[in-house]
Amino acid sequence: MANSVTITRRNRRYPDFLRQRRNQTCLVMSTVFIVVLATLGFAHLITNGVRNKASYSGDMLLRVFPKSENDKKFLIHNFDSLDIDANVLGLPSNSRYVPVYIYAKAGSMHRVMKTLHGRSLSFNVLIQDMQKLIDREERSIAERRSNQSSELFDFENYHPYETIVTWLESLTNTSSLISLSSMGKSFEGNDLLLVSISTNNSERNDGDSDFHQTTEHEQESYENSQQKRGVRSMSATGKFHQNKAVIYINCGMHAREWITISSCLWMINELVSSEKSSVNSPLLDMYDFWFVPVANPDGYIFSWTTDRLWRKNRSPGNTCNGVDLNRNFNVRFNASSRNPCSSIYGGIEPESEEETKALTKLLYLHSHRIKATLFLHSFSQLWLSPYGVNNSYPKEYPKMRRVMSKAVDATKSFFGTDFQFGSFANVLNSAPGTAIDYCYEKFGIVYSFLVELRDRGTNSFMLPLEEIKPTAIETWGGVIAMALAINEQQIPQTNTIDRQK
Ligand SMILES: *[C@@H]1O[C@H](CO)[C@@H](O)[C@H](O)[C@H]1NC(C)=O
Ligand SMILES: *[C@@H]1O[C@H](CO)[C@@H](O)[C@H](O)[C@H]1NC(C)=O
Ligand SMILES: *[C@@H]1O[C@H](CO)[C@@H](O)[C@H](O)[C@H]1NC(C)=O
Numbered sequence: 001m002a003n004s005v006t007i008t009r010r011n012r013r014y015p016d017f018l019r020q021r022r023n024q025t026c027l028v029m030s031t032v033f034i035v036v037l038a039t040l041g042f043a044h045l046i047t048n049g050v051r052n053k054a055s056y057s058g059d060m061l062l063r064v065f066p067k068s069e070n071d072k073k074f075l076i077h078n079f080d081s082l083d084i085d086a087n088v089l090g091l092p093s094n095s096r097y098v099p100v101y102i103y104a105k106a107g108s109m110h111r112v113m114k115t116l117h118g119r120s121l122s123f124n125v126l127i128q129d130m131q132k133l134i135d136r137e138e139r140s141i142a143e144r145r146s147n148q149s150s151e152l153f154d155f156e157n158y159h160p161y162e163t164i165v166t167w168l169e170s171l172t173n174t175s176s177l178i179s180l181s182s183m184g185k186s187f188e189g190n191d192l193l194l195v196s197i198s199t200n201n202s203e204r205n206d207g208d209s210d211f212h213q214t215t216e217h218e219q220e221s222y223e224n225s226q227q228k229r230g231v232r233s234m235s236a237t238g239k240f241h242q243n244k245a246v247i248y249i250n251c252g253m254h255a256r257e258w259i260t261i262s263s264c265l266w267m268i269n270e271l272v273s274s275e276k277s278s279v280n281s282p283l284l285d286m287y288d289f290w291f292v293p294v295a296n297p298d299g300y301i302f303s304w305t306t307d308r309l310w311r312k313n314r315s316p317g318n319t320c321n322g323v324d325l326n327r328n329f330n331v332r333f334n335a336s337s338r339n340p341c342s343s344i345y346g347g348i349e350p351e352s353e354e355e356t357k358a359l360t361k362l363l364y365l366h367s368h369r370i371k372a373t374l375f376l377h378s379f380s381q382l383w384l385s386p387y388g389v390n391n392s393y394p395k396e397y398p399k400m401r402r403v404m405s406k407a408v409d410a411t412k413s414f415f416g417t418d419f420q421f422g423s424f425a426n427v428l429n430s431a432p433g434t435a436i437d438y439c440y441e442k443f444g445i446v447y448s449f450l451v452e453l454r455d456r457g458t459n460s461f462m463l464p465l466e467e468i469k470p471t472a473i474e475t476w477g478g479v480i481a482m483a484l485a486i487n488e489q490q491i492p493q494t495n496t497i498d499r500q501k
């Protein structure tokens with residue numbers, strides 16, 4: 001989610017390995033209002049010998065409709081600075097004021113209501129108790145897993161990082177279209193996997209090293225660029241001669257947005273299956289696809305083991321851990337949150353994080369081939385273009401708009417799921433340091449989009465298992481439409497996409 005549910009933790013009981021950070025306070029808590037909310041409503045850990053997980057019992061998700069621009073500012077100011085969710089949803093069709101999501105911690109409802117009533121703002125309660133959804137999800141994952149009789153990878157379930165890696169490795173072993181490599185390591189030393197799908201991989205896999213493994217020349221060129229930042233072009237390229245354009249798809253940059261990872265895996269499988277069905281082969285004649293299915297592995301692992309609603313990476317800080325990777329890029333970085341306890345904390349400096357560095361390096365080395373970058377997030381159902389940083393429309397906005405409009409139409413054509421689209425800052429609110437601005441500003445990649453998948457708050461990040469497949473199908477439909485629109489082709493006929501899958 002672009003800008004959203006954030007849980008400020010204070011006085012929370014941490015497991016031993018985090019204990020040194022325990023008594024720290026967060027900088028935002030400067031008013032009575034804030035302190036009341038924070039102290040009444042933080043998540044706590046349940047310790048029962050077996051699990052040691054953050055609890056969100058009684059935390060609620062509300063939707064508020066601002067009636068004026070000032071209402072919106074009021075909400076964003078009051079709730080965003082509080083680190084409570086102030087994510088703005090897509091534009092309702094007949095209003096210029098977008099609804100705002102507010103994450104109300106247990107015990108803070110009274111305060112939140114008073115604030116909203118004080119301004120005569122009405123709201124709906126979308127989720128009564130976040131923990132119930134977390135528990136339901138945990139149960140259904142386990143139940144579906146125990147029901148499963150075959151050894152095949154189950155695309156309709158969520159999977160831990162290790163299972164994903166193993167599946168990708170076995171797929172690589174069996175398909176010549178796919179090449180798996182590591183772009184680098186996360187802070188905790190997990191591989192940042194890059195999956196390349198290309199009809200040209202077979203020529204490349206001649207015992208030589210992985211394609212993105214940089215040559216000395218590239219490494220030198222990259223290092224020089226670090227000294228003269230802003231240099232855009234480069235003479236990459238060692239052994240990568242083919243000119244096919246690349247569509248880059250990044251999932252799981254925010255740890256709790258599990259549906260994005262599931263969608264990435266599903267898309268990878270669709271493309272690789274085209275070996276047999278050749279349904280997607282026209283796409284692979286046009287493009288190579290590069291996926292980063294788990295862009296924030298440390299955070300993702302943490303969201304399984306410890307805190308389901310964790311968003312950032314896991315790099316340690318003095319007061320609080322983690323940096324929001326989608327605020328860590330070098331675009332107006334100075335405007336990003338300086339509060340390490342905020343879930344949208346930008347980090348100590350631009351590209352301070354290993355996960356960010358790995359991506360900027362990849363872009364630096366290969367941007368001449370990358371035609372589109374897509375960053376999948378959840379939730380809200382939005383397709384967003386630059387800029388995140390301000391309300392100006394980029395020079396190429398008409399091109400972006402045309403492609404977004406086709407993508408969104410295609411997405412809707414499957415199950416009627418409605419997506420809004422527009423420039424990030426205009427649909428949501430302004431955000432510095434985002435990946436899409438970085439791709440566009442620094443590398444001129446016009447088709448750089450952030451896509452917020454399902455839903456619109458009914459289940460928030462705990463999207464039920466039954467929705468994994470439809471979400472993946474409609475998202476893949478949107479990606480295909482985008483790819484074809486960029487290539488100025490027609491949206492494919494319905495028979496080229498299997499709607500029954
Ligand atoms: C597991 O199997 C049972 C019995 O067939 C079924 O009722 C249930 O819905 C299944 N659960 C999941 C999550 O698939
Ligand atoms: C993939 O193949 C390699 C080499 O043959 C083997 O060591 C590895 O276990 C295989 N991995 C999976 C997940 O099948
Ligand atoms: C890459 O694959 C395409 C077919 O998809 C083929 O036409 C082309 O010659 C290949 N390029 C290289 C450099 O192997």
Ligand SMILES: *[C@@H]1O[C@H](CO)[C@@H](O)[C@H](O)[C@H]1NC(C)=O
Nearest residue numbers: 330331332333334335349350
């Ligand atoms: C960011 O802010 C710091 C401290 O205010 C300043 O020294 C630095 O020059 C600023 N950087 C940019 C790129 O504006």
Ligand SMILES: *[C@@H]1O[C@H](CO)[C@@H](O)[C@H](O)[C@H]1NC(C)=O
Nearest residue numbers: 331332387389390391392441
């Ligand atoms: C908005 O940000 C873009 C990208 O940094 C910049 O080119 C543009 O001038 C900015 N617009 C305004 C009004 O500051």
